[in-house]
């Protein structure tokens with residue numbers, strides 16, 4: 001039976017390219033997006049499965065979990081790709097608390113809640129690959145005051161990865177954080193050096209790790225990154 005991969009925020013950017021490449025590798029892809037029209041359209045073009053998912057909504061996560069359980073009863077790979085960067089002009093001393101909360105909800109809490117909801121579908125078969133799409137901007141060793149909320153949310157996402165690695169010790173469910181690279185997308189901008197294929201390739205590396213692959217790391221292009 002084909003392995004099943006679920007990807008969040010996959011209507012465009014790195015998520016969509018990751019869905020395309022995972023399909024080419026022979027996975028059964030469940031593409032998800034918060035915008036149903038757009039997501040359904042790209043899923044139809046790609047001939048992959050689709051489910052509407054707003055990662056910041058607890059109801060939406062519950063509905064998706066019930067669907068995955070009833071429809072497949074298993075999940076092999078979860079790619080927490082959806083993310084937002086809303087604070088290019090903010091500074092740590094004046095960024096509104098509401099913006100911090102919104103970004104934490106989507107970039108940090110949503111991946112954790114999705115993992116908690118879907119983990120039983122991986123534990124059933126003692127197989128899972130979880131990729132938290134993080135960023136080098138979340139590397140605390142290089143912190144400065146540019147995009148303060150984005151950095152903090154990705155730092156905390158890396159913390160989630162570390163803790164889950166401990167919780168999942170001894171299982172064949174591997175969870176890792178990945179920096180996809182600075183990629184030409186709506187978020188990365190036209191001046192980014194990497195194309196979509198390279199960005200998705202970095203994500204897929206962690207999604208397809210062998211059983212003796214790393215647990216609880218932070219990687220770029222298959223190499224460890226500074227926390």
Ligand code: NAP
Pocket residue numbers: 008009010011012013014015033034035053054055056080081082083084106133134135136179180181182183184185186187188189192
């Ligand atoms: P993008 O083109 O802006 O795509 C972001 C995706 O996330 C969109 O599909 C967006 O959906 C989705 N999303 C946002 N909030 C959501 C929600 N509440 N529920 C479901 N989906 C939601 O950005 P990208 O560059 O492909 O980024 C993908 C990931 O890579 C992000 O986690 C980002 O932080 C990370 N990253 C990117 C770069 C880069 O250079 N591009 C570098 C480092 C890390 P809508 O279309 O509905 O907005």
